[in-house]
Amino acid sequence: MKYIITTIRVLFFVLFIFLLLNGKMMLWLALYAVSLLAALLFGRVYCGYVCPMNTLMIPTEWLSKKLKLQTDTSPKWLSSGKFAWFALVGSIAIMLLAQKLLHKNIPILLIWLAVSVLITIRYKPAVFHNLICPFGPLQKVFGRFAIFSERVNKEDCIGCKLCEKVCPSDAIAVKPGNKRAEIETSLCLQCTSCQEVCPKDAIHYSK
Template sequence: MSKLKVTSVRIVFLALFVYLFITGKVMLWLSLFATTLIVGFFFGRIYCGYVCPMNTLMIPTEWLSKKLKLQTKKTPKWLNSGKFAWIVLFISISTMIIFNIVLNKNLPVLLILLIISVFITLRYKLEVFHNKICPYGILQKHTGRFARLSRRVQPNKCVGCKLCEKSCPSSAIKVSKENKKAMINPSLCHQCQNCSLACPKDAIYYGASSDMKLKQKKFNM
């Protein structure tokens, strides 16, 4: 799939999200999200790469941030524990329940998170929100790690150029210091094709692992 087609798919889902939000049918979107959690066991985190409206808006936001020289490579230390995303998830669910049952109102949590994701991306790299803040991402991470199909690297073709590593929005790819070969963490991979398009040797493919030992090898973050 070309970059143009990928962008088109994202825009279609963004338009669907806007439509469902305006018409008050947000529960249908949440149902779609729940479905992609199950799909993640087979095809990976395709929700994050193609469906998520936050990701769709964060991509041009990052481009703007770089143009205005607002972005920093540093990550706030208080986010490094990885627990904050769980806290955000708990707060999101709790507030939705309280507003719906107690106050009989629908709190636009999805819209609030979308706005937050854009502001976070104006300052920090995409991976900060994806991996350390997003409450939906933390759930996708735990199903995506078992993906039957995912982006994978053919070691015999990889030259360790790190172009894939630099292109990854979720920091799912690391080039080993020992053998200079790239490895992809399926729990973080959005299946977005950035790495495949960046690779000069066509070493990255989407499919099942042909080497179970490589699949089970510990990913070095």
């Protein structure tokens, strides 16, 4: 399953590069818009499988850990969670103004791609996914109502916290009360990382 997911990510990344080189970024933005509707049914599959930023962040995180560059903390000024919304509005404004005043298309997606890599060199992926990414806020809103998502069978969960350690968006946590893991659907990237490490097979993608 892991290799299939990786292949899907690589294929979408190749598509992203192809559209970028051919000046067809509006088609990618259209794909993103469709993914919001898909999130109502299947969760944030765009973030987990399609997004080029996430695809590059995965090897970046691996390298960062190897070089011991990554820290467990996150910048305090991001704690309110509002920055991502400002980033979204700002990105749209920059694109529209550039087209109207300069008659040029600013490669905003490419800029954020570079930012995602730079942030992940120092911080855990959850910092960018949850607090910085301008494409995340809308995915959160739509993903919160997902009909299908990764879910935990609490009867089988033993509270080992292995799932917590591998989740790239801090979407899963073992609750101190019942010692059972719970998944926050609005944050879950549907990447199946938690499912792969669960020793009790307690996590499944289901309705």
